[in-house]
Amino acid sequence: DIQMTQSPSSLSASIGDRVTITCRASQSISTYLNWYQQKPGKAPKVLIYAASSLQSGVPSRFSGSGSGTDFTLTISSLQPEDFATYYCQQSYSTPTFGPGTKVDLK
């Protein structure tokens, strides 16, 4: 199985901050990488697919980059509704998720 890691595991940020979350795969997955946002008590919601494509309806402040083993999710200007946990997920083989990054208010 392909293992996914994320850093940091949590971060504190203020409204308007630029936030960057990193995801690493245990082997090359090309751009078979998706990002999800999950709020407490809710199902995950896809933000970015294929490493850098914005899912329909997702605000443009979210962006993704990377290929191979190293990927990044960036929120250009953090908004109140962005406080949540973010997961990366590889779809190169049987799916695996990263452990998550919790973004909370500083």
Next chain:
Amino acid sequence: EVQLVESGGDLVQPGGSLRLSCAASGFTFTSYSMNWVRQAPGKGLEWVSYITSSSNTIYYADSVKGRFTISRDNAKNSLYLQMNSLRDEDTAVYYCAREHITMVRGVSLFDYWGQGTLVTVSS
């Protein structure tokens, strides 16, 4: 509107069995592969199982292989997960999720999720 509604979660003793259901609506169920994904309390997401639209191909996570069985009834627009020999570590919210194949190199993603159903394994 796409809707996925899970049901069947309950409190069950270790070694027991449970069958989860997921009722799909708002899309052509027969055109999509489906998945189960679970989340233990306070933990991250774990993919559990996958089934193609025609049930021809099925995959399981190693953690559930031999104990869980995924199936679907396309006439009823429903997805199922039969869970046997349940263990404490199977305690989780179980989500059904639709797989969408994108136009970008065929990358797949989980584009719609249900609200989840809670399975608690405890004596």
